[in-house]
Amino acid sequence: NAGVTQTPKFQVLKTGQSMTLQCAQDMNHEYMSWYRQDPGMGLRLIHYSVGAGITDQGEVPNGYNVSRSTTEDFPLRLLSAAPSQTSVYFCASRPRPHGGYSNQPQHFGDGTRLSIL
Amino acid sequence: SQQGEEDPQALSIQEGENATMNCSYKTSINNLQWYRQNSGRGLVHLILIRSNEREKHSGRLRVTLDTSKKSSSLLITASRAADTASYFCATVRTDSSYKLIFGSGTRLLVRP
Numbered sequence: 001n002a003g004v005t006q007t008p009k010f011q012v013l014k015t016g017q018s019m020t021l022q023c024a025q026d027m028n029h030e031y032m033s034w035y036r037q038d039p040g041m042g043l044r045l046i047h048y049s050v051g052a053g054i055t056d057q058g059e060v061p062n063g064y065n066v067s068r069s070t071t072e073d074f075p076l077r078l079l080s081a082a083p084s085q086t087s088v089y090f091c092a093s094r095p096r097p098h099g100g101y102s103n104q105p106q107h108f109g110d111g112t113r114l115s116i117l
Numbered sequence: 118s119q120q121g122e123e124d125p126q127a128l129s130i131q132e133g134e135n136a137t138m139n140c141s142y143k144t145s146i147n148n149l150q151w152y153r154q155n156s157g158r159g160l161v162h163l164i165l166i167r168s169n170e171r172e173k174h175s176g177r178l179r180v181t182l183d184t185s186k187k188s189s190s191l192l193i194t195a196s197r198a199a200d201t202a203s204y205f206c207a208t209v210r211t212d213s214s215y216k217l218i219f220g221s222g223t224r225l226l227v228r229p
Contacts, residue, residue: 004159031215042205042221043160050215058216090159092217103148103167103209106217108159 006109023091140206
């Protein structure tokens with residue numbers, strides 16, 4: 001198993017450009033999430049999905065869109081890049097919890113380092 | 118706002134010493150998890166402790182949870198240079214079981 005795969009690993013954009021960060025997992029996990037990591041602030045949840053066709057907002061969703069057409073893929077779209085979106089982006093997945101509680105650990109990709117000029 | 122906050126923000130110890138990191142959170146939780154992040158890499162899950170558990174061990178790791186104080190601690194015994202990394206706590210709230218919310222992390226440096 002490759003686990004969680006993120007592409008690209010690095011990207012430089014100009015303000016106003018759009019792009020899609022790709023995330024794929026081969027573990028058949030129902031739950032997937034996108035986080036951004038900024039220096040000194042830990043990870044903040046952008047969007048998450050509990051299954052194909054179902055997405056919801058996290059703590060910092062503005063400026064980002066997601067979709068979940070398959071179990072495997074969970075792309076993150078930046079609609080109009082801004083310098084404030086310069087960050088490291090992590091995708092994560094985990095199995096559906098049992099009994100309604102999230103007692104499963106998350107598996108993370110290695111991140112996409114995004115710079116917006 | 119973030120659910121968990123780690124303390125200290127940075128910790129430097131000698132190889133062989135024990136390292137203790139603390140995490141405080143604000144609301145009722147279902148479980149608390151600890152993750153490690155090596156420089157330039159993603160996070161790796163270390164240990165999960167449920168709200169009805171008080172202590173858990175995994176190898177050189179010991180985690181405690183005090184729900185009355187809304188706090189947890191991670192102890193790494195007999196540290197090694199390879200333990201140098203950032204450590205994050207993450208919580209699953211009882212009112213939002215789909216979300217895993219991370220703290221800001223503790224940067225651990227183990228000097229050889």
